[in-house]
Amino acid sequence: MDWLERTATLRQWTKGGARAPHKPLLFLYALGRFQQDADGGLFYSAVEEDLKRLLAEYGPPNRTTPAYPFHHLVSDGVWEVRTDRGPGSPGSAVRELRATRAVGQLAPELRAALRREPSLLGRLARVLLDQHFPPSLHSELCEAIGLELEPTETGRLSPVRRARDRRLRELVLTAYEYQCAFCGYDGRIGAVPVGLEAAHVRWWAFGGPDDVDNGLCLCSLHHKLFDKGVLGVGDGHRVLVSQHFVGRSLAAREHVIALAGRPLIGPQPGARPVAAHHRSWHTSQVFHGTPRPGADLPRSRSREDSRSRPQVSPRTPTG
Structure with missing residues (x-):
């Protein structure tokens, strides 16, 4: 058998x-x-x-x-x-x-x-x-x-119905200019990005294609929270944060709760933003609970210092 x-x-x-x-x-x-x-x-x-x-x-x-x-x-x-x-x-x-x-x-x-x-x-x-x-x-x-x-x-030992596209990570990270679409994190060791991952919006296991418009460049923390349903992407390509998430520390408020309602960072002009039908699937099948209303970012020295450095301005993609 x-x-x-x-x-x-x-x-x-x-x-x-x-x-x-x-x-x-x-x-x-x-x-x-x-x-x-x-x-x-x-x-x-x-x-x-x-x-x-x-x-x-x-x-x-x-x-x-x-x-x-x-x-x-x-x-x-x-x-x-x-x-x-x-x-x-x-x-x-x-x-x-x-x-x-x-x-x-x-x-x-x-x-x-x-x-x-x-x-x-x-x-x-x-x-x-x-x-x-x-x-x-x-x-x-x-x-x-x-x-x-x-x-x-830990390798792929299962009967594979279709193969993943190994190029997706590079395509998605390039589209989002090697920064997290939620928080802007862009860490590197030398020329190599670290802690940045290509996340499927509609999971690959559920028919999600290996396409840029089904992908987000996310830091490791926000990728995990996205797949756990704590974070999502709503209308206007704005970040959703679940009301089920509870965090009282400054780190939790700054890195998660304060994202509510913010526009995604990227993708760069010419790259396709997340398709509406993939966003809709994630919201209905993964995101937990009701989204929080938009929150103001707590003030901190790291944020104040970051304002003095050049940054890529968040924008709301169209299409």
């Missing part, structure tokens, strides 16, 4: 590019628990809070009960559920899963395959990570789940 192919073709609800990572998150969680205890089952009542937290943090803005993937993953042949009544799931109702002491586990055939070939676990995890989450979130998602991958498992 080709477990990689089966993992790559999990049946999921899809409509208009909507994200539905509920099954992949449960599958990843189960792989992490298998690493820790290959024979242990996952009682729904014991893992419900863990799954809720994962769905809230890594799922789409609309909330869904973890009972949904706990029941429906059975249909993909990689998961089984049994209750006090015997084999089989009682359904996707939370009350029934709790009342019947439902316990889930990787399917027996898959557990046997993982014991025969331990490296399979890392390859399955890579399939799930590559197909459902951006690279900026892979390490922290594995840490949140308790999944440990060997260094040899």
Whole structure:
């Protein structure tokens, strides 16, 4: 049985590019628990809070009960559920899963395959990570789940449906003149930019093209916050900051909250700004909550000093 192919073709609800990572998150969680205890089952009542937290943090803005993937993953042949009544799931109702002491586990055939070939676990995890989450979130998602991958498992080991364009990073960084579109950071070591990344607006895992109008040059911090749904890009190509974000320090206020309502920095004339349909996808599928109103930038010495240095003026792209 080709477990990689089966993992790559999990049946999921899809409509208009909507994200539905509920099954992949449960599958990843189960792989992490298998690493820790290959024979242990996952009682729904014991893992419900863990799954809720994962769905809230890594799922789409609309909330869904973890009972949904706990029941429906059975249909993909990689998961089984049994209750006090015997084999089989009682359904996707939370009350029934709790009342019947439902316990889930990787399917027996898959557990046997993982014991025969331990490296399979890392390859399955890579399939799930590559197909459902951006690279900026892979390490922290594995840490949140308790999944440990060997260094040899960090390469692209999944069935690849399409290849990424390796030129995208250079094209996007050039379009934005090697500075973060949110904060203007432009650090270099010699001639080499450091801490600058090309972010997909519509995630590559969800059909986002490797095109400049689906990209943003972002510093490492703002790339992570963008992919986590803390930051977004709204109408007029202005920065959105989620009201769910809380930060009381000067750093949090200056580097995140104060961005609310600001125009993007770039792209340079002649480069295509982020396309409206990619912005719309990110806002509906990744950005969490309601945007904050525009905020004034807290005064600080670093900001005052920066005003004496030449800068590229922020502008609102057209098109």
